[in-house]
Amino acid sequence: xxxxxxVDGVQRVVCGLSEETSCQDVVIALAQAxxxxxRYVLIQKLRDTERQLVANERPLESLAKLGQLSSEVQFxxxxxxxxxxxxxxxxxxxxxxxxxxxxxxxxxDTKKALSFNLGPSTSIHTHTKQLKKVPKDPLDPREPxxxxxxxxxxxxxxxxxxxxxxxxxxxxxxxxxxxEALEQQVQVLEQPRPPGLFPDLxxxxxxxxxxxxxxxxxxxxxxxxxxxxxxxxxxxxxxxRQLRELHTSLDEHSRRIHETGNQSExxxxxxxxxVETRKNGxxxxxxxxxxxxxxxxxxxxxxxxxxxxxxxxxxxxxxxLKVVVDLLQxxxxxxxxxxxxxxxxxxxxxxxQTGVPPSHPSIQSDDTDLAxxxxxxxxxxxxxxxxxxxxxxxxxxxxxGNPRSxxxxxxxxxxxEGVYV
Numbered sequence: 001x002x003x004x005x006x007v008d009g010v011q012r013v014v015c016g017l018s019e020e021t022s023c024q025d026v027v028i029a030l031a032q033a034x035x036x037x038x039r040y041v042l043i044q045k046l047r048d049t050e051r052q053l054v055a056n057e058r059p060l061e062s063l064a065k066l067g068q069l070s071s072e073v074q075f076x077x078x079x080x081x082x083x084x085x086x087x088x089x090x091x092x093x094x095x096x097x098x099x100x101x102x103x104x105x106x107x108x109d110t111k112k113a114l115s116f117n118l119g120p121s122t123s124i125h126t127h128t129k130q131l132k133k134v135p136k137d138p139l140d141p142r143e144p145x146x147x148x149x150x151x152x153x154x155x156x157x158x159x160x161x162x163x164x165x166x167x168x169x170x171x172x173x174x175x176x177x178x179x180e181a182l183e184q185q186v187q188v189l190e191q192p193r194p195p196g197l198f199p200d201l202x203x204x205x206x207x208x209x210x211x212x213x214x215x216x217x218x219x220x221x222x223x224x225x226x227x228x229x230x231x232x233x234x235x236x237x238x239x240x241r242q243l244r245e246l247h248t249s250l251d252e253h254s255r256r257i258h259e260t261g262n263q264s265e266x267x268x269x270x271x272x273x274x275v276e277t278r279k280n281g282x283x284x285x286x287x288x289x290x291x292x293x294x295x296x297x298x299x300x301x302x303x304x305x306x307x308x309x310x311x312x313x314x315x316x317x318x319x320x321l322k323v324v325v326d327l328l329q330x331x332x333x334x335x336x337x338x339x340x341x342x343x344x345x346x347x348x349x350x351x352x353q354t355g356v357p358p359s360h361p362s363i364q365s366d367d368t369d370l371a372x373x374x375x376x377x378x379x380x381x382x383x384x385x386x387x388x389x390x391x392x393x394x395x396x397x398x399x400x401g402n403p404r405s406x407x408x409x410x411x412x413x414x415x416x417e418g419v420y421v
Contacts, residue, residue, distance in 0.1 A: 003059055005030060005042070005075040017060060024055040030077050043076040050076075158232060165229035168222035175219050182212050 002015045007030060014029055023042050031040055042053045044062065046069060053059065063070040189205045 001060060003075065005077050007034060007077045019058060019060050019064075021058065021060065022055065023053040023057045023059060026059060026075075027077065036079070039080045041078050041080055043078055045074040045076055046072060158236075161225075161228060161232055165225050168225045172219060172222040172226075175215050175222070178215055179212070179219070182208060182215065186212065 001017045002013050003017050003026060005012050005014060005026065012030060012033065014026055017026070027040050027042055044051045044053055059075065063073060066073060185208060189201060189208065
């Protein structure tokens, strides 16, 4: 991936970045590209807000956290000052614990700025040459360029990292011995002395302190590459474990494929046997099938003959049923007529028993006769209704339809046990 950074009003593109690339690596590559030493900070600007990135912060990770706002983010490389003589090489590497602290360390700012020195300092090398007891093995000046080229590419190969780690281990051993000698010299030089004695010791001490800090930076650089070596070894072990798992799964899949192939072969054999069996069975059973077909045809003919006979008998039964229904309807009508005549006879008998003459009597005599027939407690209004009900002119249908006439049932003389209403 690539990252666009504004440097002195000019947009520069840093290629070969990954999610593990830190802000410090980006600043190193840009400082080497412009060829200017000094202290630099990387600013992340979003609209009107600016934020200073620390050395170990990852720009691509911060962009991913912003989401859709990442398109509005601008990165600006800002130079905060020239390279200081103290601690210029220490800021090029990740923060590490100090091995030795001077008696009066200088105060630093709370926010860490990245300072870079492109190339070795001539003053340091000239003074270190004068010290015969302090041989110094400077770092390879090609390492910063190798670091920037590694940022422009995907990353160094595994063999290059191993080679660098082995080189750094050898340098670390030499630097350790060098540091022990420097510590002894510093202890001797830091002892109290008369103010007028050894006037050049102060300058020598400053050079020794400078060399000590450079060696400490080299030691930190070696420790950094050693940690990278351990991380690479762990990644290699993880990849080997994944490779073993892949081999195991591959063996399992090959075993399943073999079992599936055997099963498919068995199925094909069974299918061929079934096809051959069916062919042979068809040859032997064709005659039996024709015989059974003839029997079925005979049964079908007999069933059709029986069906025709049943249809004829059904037609005759329907005709007889129709005749019986007609007879029943005639009998029912005759019974209805007889019931009507019986009711009329009962009505006439009832009228004769009540003593009503067949001629047209007066209304007064009718009232007198009907008064004897009314039960106790019946009112005049009920008597009027009774006169109307038992009027000889009233038909039997009207008497039967009147609900008051049903209160006094009629007893038939022909059938004393029956009651007709």
